[in-house]
Amino acid sequence: MQWQPIKNLPSNWENLASSELPPLVTVWNEQAERLRSSGEFKTFMERLCREIAIETGIIEGLYTLDRGITRVLIEQGINEALIAHNPNNLGNPPIKQIVSLIQDQEAAIEGLFDFVGGGRSLSTSYIKELHQLLTQNQDSTEAKTPTGQIIRVPLNRGDWKKQPNNPERKDGSIDEYCPPEQVASEMDNLIQWHHQHRIEQIPPEVEAAWLHHRFTQIHPFQDGNGRVARCLASLVFLQARWFPLVVTGDERAAYIGALEQADQGDLSNLINLFAKSQKQAFIRSLGLSEQILSETRRAQAVIASIANKIRQNQSPTIPDRRQKVESFATNLFKIASARLEDIATEIKLSVQNLVSDAESFVVQAAAGDPKSYYHRFQVVETAKQLGYFANIRTYHSWIQLVINVESSTTILLSFHAVGHEYLGLLACSACAYHRDNTGEGERNISDIQALTDSLFQFSYADDESNLTERFKKWLEDVIVTGLEYWNKSV
Structure with a gap:
């Protein structure tokens, strides 16, 4: 794939938006208010953020964890002792590093919530901050020498790449990303278009897919571009009061395929994948919120929940x-x-x-x-x-x-x-x-x-x-x- 400057939204973007999500958003917003009134919304969001943090490292290939351990970590918290029982630990980095990588991603997600809560606008400086946060426990990355040898080189955190980072496919072809000398101007175009889209109120699933894909086309950092791209997509969803993007390891093939199709000018599969992720997040969150509401043992929360249920049942x-x-x-x-x-x-x-x-x-x-x-x-x-x-x-x-x-x-x-x-x-x-x-x-x-x-x-x-x-x-x-x-x- 030969590199080309990024493009604005396709002219048919209105036809790509999901018709399923708006009604589901209405139902979730009502449940979210109920969850907030119980005092357990924070617990709910903590579990959700742990899930995203864990899945991000899996899809990036930073480590592997089986499903059972992943669920326990989500429910009980990130604990070295739990990961130590992982039967897939062979080939993983040290457990302490796995914990650090997950915690980096958690911190980045919390930073996105703070960013949205503070009403800040997306900028290149914030994207650099995000990259630095996501990679603070990653010291090196792979690079290929002119002779084709794969070596480890120091990772340059929080700054644009200095050398080309064009990956080679299995068939020997090369994916060309933005040349280092063009990165700054391309990122400026990305930010400018994104701000215009917010004014135009582009549907979140469409904007998230566009922003994610165009960022990956630029590939501005030496490594960690996928992690940053998913955070940017999450930012779009959070600004809409939706959920951070979750792409699980099981969806990796579909995700990569959708990105490749977007490289050919068709964003529809990536938009559909993101819409499906949000749909599942809404449905999962409705179930998780009910579980959390039922788990709480504080008298005040229980009474408030019962009173709220009575009010709802009496509501015409x-x-x-x-x-x-x-x-x-x-x-x-x-x-x-x-x-x-x-x-x-x-x-x-x-x-x-x-x-x-x-x-x-x-x-x-x-x-x-x-x-x-x-x-x-x-x-x-x-x-x-x-x-x-x-x-x-x-x-x-x-x-x-x-x-x-x-x-x-x-x-x-x-x-x-x-x-x-x-x-x-x-x-x-x-x-x-x-x-x-x-x-x-x-x-x-x-x-x-x-x-x-x-x-x-x-x-x-x-x-x-x-x-x-x-x-x-x-x-x-x-x-x-x-x-x-x-x-x-x-």
Whole structure:
């Protein structure tokens, strides 16, 4: 890739913005106020920042930690003794250095909150401060000699690069970043455009992706550019009162692929990745906030939480919101039911002359149906795979597409609430599984797999026409993935 000066936002940026996030933001803002009133908002943010700090080092390849230890560190704090039990410690730096690297990232995130709270404007001097903070416990970096030898060289913290830092791909091609002599002017252009975008109120997920990518195109520092880029994206989200950017090690390949596509002029995948990250952060935060609220043992906080819940339950707006989102759910339920009936018919017509006892049919239970509590096991297992709490006590409806062709495969859609408290946020999850019979019991169920990597969420704040189109697209992806699952078992 040959270096080119950075460019402003693409002309079609309005079409790249997420339609899912604004309604979800509305629901989260209300929950955040509840969390603040309990006095536990600080605890919540501390856990969230630890998660981001740990994941950043993993995706940068600074160290490896398994998922179990990562979760314990998030919940209990950064502790050397906990990391010492890491079975993946082979090849890692010393434990003390891992702790220092995580703490550097934590300090940088806290600095971003201070930056936003102080109402400061982004500048090149602040970016240099950020780099210095992020790398204060990193003494050196890799460099290649003219003969191709990889050596360690001292890291120049908090200042623009003095030498080119163009990486070589596996195929031998070179990615050219901004030449050192052009860095200052390119960074000035980046900052100027960013300030203009703030005035124009560019959606956060679009601006965060643009700022992150253009910064990486410049690659102004000797090392640590990825860490700084994600902090800059986080800054955009924090200024919108959203969440710091989390890109996990599991998403590394998709993240790099999206950046490479952005290098070719297409920001859409990076914007979608960032939007997905924020969506997951909102949903995860709703669950985490409920957990923290339930964990608090201080009498004053408990009383305040109970009083707040009573006020919410008595508020005429809560029933109204539930009624509205449930009307949305009813409409989506009908759309899904009709589409799955069409699929069942297509399957029967396709195989009726090939398999004598082939069956394909739809079973369903709307909210309030005596059978609506069925399939809890599958729904909960799917929620575990997607990392959220599925609340089927307050609202639940489901639709099954059962395919009995040589073996039995079921595709299950479940409409239910998200989080322990039902304040007007519903979701639809989708999974597929095998079973030995076609009854409605839950015995002999195996190989439950979520059919998407992100559940479909919606709230009372959604626009119905936009919601319907969004759901139809999601549903088609689910059906294709579900049929591929069935195909593997035939």
